[in-house]
Amino acid sequence: MLALLVVISLILITASFGGSGGGALHTVQSGFLDVLSPVETVASKVLTPVHDLISAVDDVVHASSQRDQLRRELAAAERQIAALDAGKHASTDAAKLHHLDSTLALEPDGPVNASVIRQAASVWVSSVTIDAGAGAGVHANDPVIDPDGVIGIVATVAADSSVVTLINDPSAGVTALDAGTREIGVIGPKPGSPGELQMQYVSRPSEVKVGDLIVTAGEQDTSGGSFFPANLPIGVVKGAATTSGGVITVSPSADLSSLSAVQVLTAVPGP
Amino acid sequence: MSDSRNVALRLGVLAFVSVLVQIAGVAQVRVFGVGFDLAPLVVAAAGFLTGALSGALFGFGLGLFLDLAYVQTLGVFALVYCLVGYAAGRVRELRAPEAPFTPLALGAAATAVASCGYAVLEVILGVTSPVSLQLVRDILVGIALNSLIAVPVYSIVRRWLIPALPEDPRRRRRRAYTTGGLSPLSRP
Numbered sequence: 001m002l003a004l005l006v007v008i009s010l011i012l013i014t015a016s017f018g019g020s021g022g023g024a025l026h027t028v029q030s031g032f033l034d035v036l037s038p039v040e041t042v043a044s045k046v047l048t049p050v051h052d053l054i055s056a057v058d059d060v061v062h063a064s065s066q067r068d069q070l071r072r073e074l075a076a077a078e079r080q081i082a083a084l085d086a087g088k089h090a091s092t093d094a095a096k097l098h099h100l101d102s103t104l105a106l107e108p109d110g111p112v113n114a115s116v117i118r119q120a121a122s123v124w125v126s127s128v129t130i131d132a133g134a135g136a137g138v139h140a141n142d143p144v145i146d147p148d149g150v151i152g153i154v155a156t157v158a159a160d161s162s163v164v165t166l167i168n169d170p171s172a173g174v175t176a177l178d179a180g181t182r183e184i185g186v187i188g189p190k191p192g193s194p195g196e197l198q199m200q201y202v203s204r205p206s207e208v209k210v211g212d213l214i215v216t217a218g219e220q221d222t223s224g225g226s227f228f229p230a231n232l233p234i235g236v237v238k239g240a241a242t243t244s245g246g247v248i249t250v251s252p253s254a255d256l257s258s259l260s261a262v263q264v265l266t267a268v269p270g271p
Numbered sequence: 272m273s274d275s276r277n278v279a280l281r282l283g284v285l286a287f288v289s290v291l292v293q294i295a296g297v298a299q300v301r302v303f304g305v306g307f308d309l310a311p312l313v314v315a316a317a318g319f320l321t322g323a324l325s326g327a328l329f330g331f332g333l334g335l336f337l338d339l340a341y342v343q344t345l346g347v348f349a350l351v352y353c354l355v356g357y358a359a360g361r362v363r364e365l366r367a368p369e370a371p372f373t374p375l376a377l378g379a380a381a382t383a384v385a386s387c388g389y390a391v392l393e394v395i396l397g398v399t400s401p402v403s404l405q406l407v408r409d410i411l412v413g414i415a416l417n418s419l420i421a422v423p424v425y426s427i428v429r430r431w432l433i434p435a436l437p438e439d440p441r442r443r444r445r446r447a448y449t450t451g452g453l454s455p456l457s458r459p
Contacts, residue, residue: 058300
């Protein structure tokens with residue numbers, strides 16, 4: 001009997017395999033399918049809840065691994081975006097610095113590009129650390145600028161890094177002038193307002209108006225430390241003096257709380 | 272209705288329902304990309320319970336049913352399951368295993384034989400896709416999945432067929448002892 005069944009199977013295989021498309025066996029198969037399809041549809045509907053239940057369990061199992069995979073992909077994408085953003089900002093900052101150098105003819109002042117590697121720890125700390133030091137030709141009291149203007153002077157120099165005292169530090173003092181009226185004064189921090197500067201010792205403070213651009217005067221600073229080249233942007237007048245002894249408030253051009261690409265002017269003639 | 276006709280009827284219903292459940296529900300449930308396969312489990316269980324000849328006939332019929340339902344080369348499943356059913360019946364006739372894990376081992380072995388047999392036949396018939404590690408993995412996962420459901424499937428098939436089967440002498444003997452009858456060795 002077994003042999004008979006095997007032989008029948010082999011005959012069926014041979015006939016079915018040899019026949020192409022429209023033989024009698026295919027007709028039988030098609031007819032069978034026509035009969036079976038409605039039954040299969042009903043059975044499928046009846047079994048759908050069971051199928052859905054098992055699929056749901058399977059989905060939950062897969063969801064866990066898919067979630068982990070997606071988290072990994074998201075983290076990788078975020079790292080990629082951060083790298084692209086950093087590259088974009090670096091490129092923008094470099095272009096701005098280059099533009100500032102060419103506009104103000106700073107090439108003779110020996111600009112050395114650097115990056116801020118440690119920001120000010122808080123709004124009350126007015127120094128940052130940059131990744132250029134004595135090895136790059138940086139000296140103490142060298143002026144430091146960023147694409148928007150003056151940010152400070154080099155206070156301490158190490159071999160590969162330097163500490164920059166920002167212009168809003170109490171020890172800082174930059175001789176400045178009103179770019180429009182040529183009124184001269186000294187820029188220093190505004191007490192109690194770490195994000196702002198004030199301009200003092202102005203002979204005719206009433207001449208300084210809100211919105212005036214304040215730039216470096218190209219003179220020696222009050223501490224006798226260094227020269228800033230002339231006409232480097234410092235900030236914009238935010239509050240004019242209403243009386244002869246009043247305070248002129250200046251909003252710094254550079255965002256001193258978030259510095260990245262800077263330039264040290266290493267060849268400025270010293271005092 | 273005679274016992275043999277009753278058995279044949281129940282086997283026919285079993286084959287029809289098994290194929291329907293397989294193609295309408297079970298085949299669509301995928302775990303690790305592989306579906307469960309009721310057919311080898313049902314054929315092996317039926318062959319094991321009814322004997323080699325009945326198993327071969329049942330496997331042939333169920334396989335032919337599958338061949339028709341899947342609209343593929345006729346006779347492939349019929350041949351494979353015919354041999355599976357026969358082998359399961361022969362195992363029972365020759366060795367009569369009664370260990371608790373017998374249904375599990377039977378299901379795993381039937382799935383392995385059916386998967387490998389089908390793959391070999393497809394290769395012989397000229398399937399051009401190479402035998403890859405993916406195929407081996409799928410076969411192994413299929414065997415593992417079927418092993419999980421082998422015991423309940425065997426239990427269901429047994430429950431369905433047992434009323435129509437001639438009473439097993441060992442079962443009859445066991446029942447006699449438990450209901451107060453004396454063992455032949457205890458009789459005076």
